[in-house]
Amino acid sequence: MDDKIKQLKDWIDGSDNIVFFGGAGVSTESGIPDFRSVDGLYNQKWAYPPETILSHTFFTKDPEEYYRFHREKLVIDGVKPNRAHIRLAELEKEGKLKAVVTQNIDGLHQAAGSKKVLELHGSILRAYCSRCGRPYPADKMNHGAGVPKCQCGGVIRPDIVLYEEPLNDDIVSEAVHFIRNADVLIIGGTSLNVYPAAGLINYYRGNKLALVNLSSTPYDSAADLVIHEKIGEVFGQI
Secondary structure (H helix, E strand, O other), X not given: OOHHHHHHHHHHHOOOOEEEEEXXXXXXXXXXXXXXXXXXXXXXXXXXXXXXXXXXXXXXXXXXXXXXXXXXXHOOOOOXXXXXXXXXXXXXXXXXXXXXXXXXXXXXXXXXXXXXXXXXOEEEEEEXXXXXXXXXXXXXXXXOOOOOXXXXXXXXXXXEOOEOOOOOHHHHHHHHHHHHHOOEEEEEOOOOOOOOHHHHHHHOOOOOEEEEOOOOOOOHHHOOEEEOOOHHHXXXXX
């Protein structure tokens, strides 16, 4: 076992107050493309830039084009949790992990068995009417054709945070609480370039900040332990 991975394992073995903060890299090993890597969605050709399509303004103006993109690029059927998701769920069951704070919208942490999951950007597995707020099954939104409509005539939308929309205050407050009080904070699979989500790690007050990501991040120099490897491979050893 690599010395750095052994160090992380020792921290985990010795703590019962761990928080995990994760991003797209946690799910890429399950076959979900991220947005910013060389092969990610931001580097694929589309009629509009993905960040434009995934904005509140665009969704309101052209829901039909939004849903064409949504179903082709965001909905990936048959994906399953990988070693990172599964190990995190195990650590929670063992009483060590207190919360998963995720930027992902795929629901794979819950599919792996994690109970305390704070979804900063919502979930593609939930939907509601943009006019009356009535909840709807995700299948009505994620499959089929055209723009899904509510009984009231409003457009059904995903329960995700689009660009130009604020994060949920209650979820952010809860995430801050767990991060601030954590003994060990593990950050995994994120470039830490997306704000305000990335800024939440500044609330950590401990001295066991582990950063597991394939590429370097703006926070590498602030971390107590940096591991530049695939997160699934790392969690498969701890």
